[in-house]
Amino acid sequence: MVWGDGKEMGDLTPEDRFLRTCRGEEVDRPPVWLMRQAGRYLPEYRAVRKGVSFLEMCRDVERAVTVSLQPIDLVGSEAVILFQDIFTPIPAMGVDLDFAPGPVIAEPLRTAEQIAALGVPDPRESVPFVFEIIRTLRGALEKRRIPLLGFAGAPFTLAAYMVEGSGSKDFGQLKRMLHREPELLRELLSTLTEMTVGYIDAQIEAGAQAVQLFDTWAGLLSPSEYREWIAPTHRLIFDRVERRGAPLILYVNNGAHVVDQMADSGADVLSLDWRASLGEAAEAFGDRVTLQGNLDPCALSADREKIFDWVRQMARDAAQGRGYIANLGHGCLPGTPVEGVRAFTDAVRSLAG
Numbered sequence: 001m002v003w004g005d006g007k008e009m010g011d012l013t014p015e016d017r018f019l020r021t022c023r024g025e026e027v028d029r030p031p032v033w034l035m036r037q038a039g040r041y042l043p044e045y046r047a048v049r050k051g052v053s054f055l056e057m058c059r060d061v062e063r064a065v066t067v068s069l070q071p072i073d074l075v076g077s078e079a080v081i082l083f084q085d086i087f088t089p090i091p092a093m094g095v096d097l098d099f100a101p102g103p104v105i106a107e108p109l110r111t112a113e114q115i116a117a118l119g120v121p122d123p124r125e126s127v128p129f130v131f132e133i134i135r136t137l138r139g140a141l142e143k144r145r146i147p148l149l150g151f152a153g154a155p156f157t158l159a160a161y162m163v164e165g166s167g168s169k170d171f172g173q174l175k176r177m178l179h180r181e182p183e184l185l186r187e188l189l190s191t192l193t194e195m196t197v198g199y200i201d202a203q204i205e206a207g208a209q210a211v212q213l214f215d216t217w218a219g220l221l222s223p224s225e226y227r228e229w230i231a232p233t234h235r236l237i238f239d240r241v242e243r244r245g246a247p248l249i250l251y252v253n254n255g256a257h258v259v260d261q262m263a264d265s266g267a268d269v270l271s272l273d274w275r276a277s278l279g280e281a282a283e284a285f286g287d288r289v290t291l292q293g294n295l296d297p298c299a300l301s302a303d304r305e306k307i308f309d310w311v312r313q314m315a316r317d318a319a320q321g322r323g324y325i326a327n328l329g330h331g332c333l334p335g336t337p338v339e340g341v342r343a344f345t346d347a348v349r350s351l352a353g
Contacts, residue, residue, distance in 0.1 A: 036331025086153025219254025286321020
């Protein structure tokens with residue numbers, strides 16, 4: 001990892017530090033942000049959310065902008081990620097869903113007719129509020145030079161919910177389709193891949209400076225199954241997206257057994273969960289990709305000194321790679337102590353010099 005003397009490099013802005021790190025260029029220290037950093041653990045978030053449903057919150061430009069910005073001043077995050085949900089573009093494809101609190105599909109996709117009926121609308125027309133939020137955030141962040149991240153759900157994770165009907169421990173319906181009707185699942189993944197490419201393109205066009213692809217349930221599969229069903233969709237997305245200079249980040253939850261395949265996806269940054277070894281990934285793939293992660297979100301309940309110790313150890317583990325972004329191995333939990341999040345961001349800033 002190339003960490004220079006901050007005085008010699010001048011004062012890097014958060015935007016400079018983040019984008020340079022994604023590209024593997026010299027920085028003074030790692031940047032820091034947290035997955036699900038705008039969420040229920042913040043009293044200020046709960047105040048804005050009061051009285052509206054989650055879907056209403058996602059569509060309300062003013063509220064979504066407000067909560068997206070909250071972690072900058074409240075907990076010291078150095079990047080903003082668009083407040084939305086991975087399912088935001090899905091209803092416009094012809095899928096009826098609600099949140100209770102996770103996504104619940106009214107009619108799970110189990111037949112060829114249902115899958116063939118799915119549309120791939122232009123997201124600029126179907127979810128225009130997403131891009132209004134992005135443009136508004138870029139305007140708010142421009143003077144502060146803080147980077148803005150967009151995000152999208154990966155096809156396999158979206159398919160998992162759409163076939164199963166809701167969250168599940170093992171996604172048995174999805175796996176049955178994979179084994180009994182593989183062509184149905186391939187068609188669904190193809191349609192979702194097409195949608196995802198267009199959705200990410202539109203986010204970058206609107207002003208997102210980097211985009212993270214979340215594959216929350218890809219870790220359900222074995223390495224050979226991942227190679228057949230998931231890796232091709234990642235490569236196709238990263239090959240087809242018009243990056244316009246925006247780095248692309250891949251996050252696979254519970255993916256320690258497929259880090260090698262993640263490294264071949266075409267992503268600029270690999271975001272690892274806490275089950276994966278930063279040190280091993282840095283040694284094996286750190287010359288090709290920047291690493292991000294990977295503190296267990298539950299660890300933010302520890303005392304401040306312990307959090308500082310863990311952050312220093314993660315930085316040491318990642319040091320042999322080309323770049324490192326400090327983050328969690330998954331999203332902030334609703335009961336996360338705010339002081340634990342502040343300790344995490346403070347610890348990362350203490351790495352300078």
